[in-house]
Amino acid sequence: MGHxxxxxxELTQNSQLEKVDFNNLKFGQILSDHMLVADYDDGEWKEVKxxxxxxxxxxxxxxxxxxxxxxxxxxxxxKFEDDRVSIFRPDKxxxxxxxxxxxxxxxxxxxxxxxxxxxxLIDIDRNFVPNTAGASLYIRPYMFATEAALGVHPSxxxxxxxxxxxxxxxxxxxxxxxxxxxxxxAAAGGVGFSKNAGNYALALYPTKLAQDEGFDQLxxxxxxxxxxxxxxxxxxxxxxxxxxLVTPGSDTVLQGVTRHSIMDIANSWGIKTETRxxxxxxxxxxxxxxxxxxxxxxxxxxxxxxISEIGFEGKVYKLSDPETRTFSNRVVNYLNDLxxxxxxxxxxxxxxxx
Ligand SMILES: *Cc1c(COP(=O)(O)O)cnc(C)c1O
Numbered sequence: 536m537g538h539x540x541x542x543x544x545e546l547t548q549n550s551q552l553e554k555v556d557f558n559n560l561k562f563g564q565i566l567s568d569h570m571l572v573a574d575y576d577d578g579e580w581k582e583v584k585x586x587x588x589x590x591x592x593x594x595x596x597x598x599x600x601x602x603x604x605x606x607x608x609x610x611x612x613x614k615f616e617d618d619r620v621s622i623f624r625p626d627k628x629x630x631x632x633x634x635x636x637x638x639x640x641x642x643x644x645x646x647x648x649x650x651x652x653x654x655x656l657i658d659i660d661r662n663f664v665p666n667t668a669g670a671s672l673y674i675r676p677y678m679f680a681t682e683a684a685l686g687v688h689p690s691x692x693x694x695x696x697x698x699x700x701x702x703x704x705x706x707x708x709x710x711x712x713x714x715x716x717x718x719x720x721a722a723a724g725g726v727g728f729s730k731n732a733g734n735y736a737l738a739l740y741p742t743k744l745a746q747d748e749g750f751d752q753l754x755x756x757x758x759x760x761x762x763x764x765x766x767x768x769x770x771x772x773x774x775x776x777x778x779x780l781v782t783p784g785s786d787t788v789l790q791g792v793t794r795h796s797i798m799d800i801a802n803s804w805g806i807k808t809e810t811r812x813x814x815x816x817x818x819x820x821x822x823x824x825x826x827x828x829x830x831x832x833x834x835x836x837x838x839x840x841x842i843s844e845i846g847f848e849g850k851v852y853k854l855s856d857p858e859t860r861t862f863s864n865r866v867v868n869y870l871n872d873l874x875x876x877x878x879x880x881x882x883x884x885x886x887x888x889x
Contacts, residue, residue, distance in 0.1 A: 540583045540647045542571075542655055547587035557665050560703030562836065563673065567660040567699045571652045574681075575642050575693040583648055585656055588698065594683035598690045604680035605732035606635040609769075609835045612657055612672040612699075612888070614664045615876035621885040622674070623874050625653055627792045632676060635729035640689040641678060648695065649676065656697055657888045669704025669871075673836075679732075709843035709857045710832060712767055713750040714815055715741060716848070720765065720787070722758035727765075727787035735769070742768070750846055752832070756815060757787065763812045767842075770834030773797060774813065774827055775862055784810035794833040797866055799882060806862070815847060822852045829860045839867045 547568045555565055566588050573583040599605045608628040613621050629650055633643045653674065657664070664672040676697045680690030718741035721727025726734065738753075745753050754772065755765040765783055766772055771794040773782045780801045782794050798808045821827035822845065830842040841857035857863065872878045876885065 540580065540645070540651075542583045542585060542648075542652055544585045544655075544659065545587065546659070549587070551588075552662055555663070555701060557667055557670070557701065560665065560667075560670060560701050562702050562705075563700060565700045567663040567672070567701070569656060569659050570699075571648075571656045571695075571697040573644070573648050573652070573695040575695070576691065578642075580642075580645065580648060580695075583652060585652070585659060591694070591696075593681070596683040596685055597680070598682045598684065599679035599732075601685065602680070602687055603731070603733045604639050604641055604690055604693075605677065606632065606639055606641065606679075607675060607677035607730050607732065608632050609730075610653075610674040610676070611702075611835055611874075612664050612674060613874045613876070614666045614671075617876070618666070619876065620657060620661050620664050620672075620888040621874070621876060622653065622657060622888060623886075624792050624796070624884045625650055625674075625886055627795070628676070631730065631790065631792075632678075635731055636678065638726055638729045639731055641680070641693060644678065644695050653697055654886070654888050656699065660699060661888065663699065663701050665701045665703075667703070671702060671874075672699050673702045674699045705837045707837060707840045708751075709841045710751045710767070711749065711844040711846070711851075712752045712754050712832075712842055713745045713748065713846040714764065714848075715745070715753040715755055716761040716815075717741075718753075719758040720755040723785070723787055725758075725787065728790060730789065738768070748846070754845070757785070762816075763814050764818055767832045768834075769836065770832035770840065772813075772842075773831055773833050774818065774821070775829035775860075776813075776817075776821055777826055779807040779809055780862070781809045781811065781813055783813050785812065791834055793835055793838060796870065796882075796884065797833055797839070800866055800869060801862070803881070818845070819847055819852055822854060828855060829863050830854055831863050838870060839863060 682690035771791040
């Protein structure tokens with residue numbers, strides 16, 4: 536079974552743990568003491584190391600900086616009341632990472648590096664996993680092309696890195712979102728389903744324009760007709776449409792682990808779920824007739840963020856008061872209880888770090 540990678544460990548002499556204010560954590564500002572680094576060259580993964588967190592030196596010709604062969608993942612680890620540390624569904628992120636890698640003509644990362652390396656890294660930095668309410672350890676695996684040569688071709692060498700850092704409880708302020716009918720995030724046949732760096736760069740300008748109009752985020756629509764809703768920022772969209780939980784399903788949408796988990800929980804509660812195209816018209820009509828009783832964004836960073844208002848063609852459509860939403864509130868509590876080990880884990884989603 537697989538290549539036995541020897542993961543060398545060099546521990547820090549200069550821990551930052553004492554300096555961390557666990558009661559005042561912002562997203563992505565504090566990084567844990569160690570990182571995992573693996574180098575790919577000549578068709579194979581060579582060195583895999585866990586080393587003190589620190590700068591990486593790069594050639595100015597590093598191909599990722601020019602042609603964008605760069606992908607990432609976002610995962611969270613949680614601390615149980617008994618101090619055990621659990622990573623939420625890293626197997627799903629591992630699968631998705633290698634789908635992204637394939638589409639970007641990058642090498643797959645073996646499970647022995649991604650999953651076993653991740654567990655070893657989290658074990659070493661387990662004191663960075665916060666035990667304050669709603670907080671967690673955010674985990675960022677990523678890979679980029681390192682060949683130092685100009686010229687557009689698949690890089691011969693790559694670096695895979697995992698960094699982590701404690702993040703605080705996310706205040707889920709209900710979102711005001713605007714349906715974007717001019718700019719496009721992803722087209723059929725493109726890279727919308729992959730967590731590829733360029734997908735985020737291209738979103739910044741249209742998102743800023745929407746924010747200038749007073750919205751928090753965009754709802755992207757399909758590239759061809761701008762008729763079907765896709766996703767919002769770095770989260771998937773989910774609607775309660777009549778008695779069915781619906782999420783847009785095309786391959787231009789990132790296949791989120793959070794929404795998938797929410798759909799599985801809904802199914803286990805006997806709620807019907809559908810992954811299918813949802814037109815802007817169906818959504819707007821549904822809000823007006825009351826068919827759409829709940830709408831939210833789902834993603835690892837914030838779990839579930841209710842959508843309170845949707846802007847479309849100059850009009851703003853208001854949804855129900857988030858506090859009154861039965862399904863959203865029930866599922867977010869259930870998911871949190873499961874991830875913090877407060878209830879049974881009937882799905883086998885918690886990966887305990889021994
Ligand atoms: C990461 C991401 C999501 C959410 O995926 P999760 O696996 O639930 O975190 C949704 N859309 C985009 C564009 C993303 O980058």
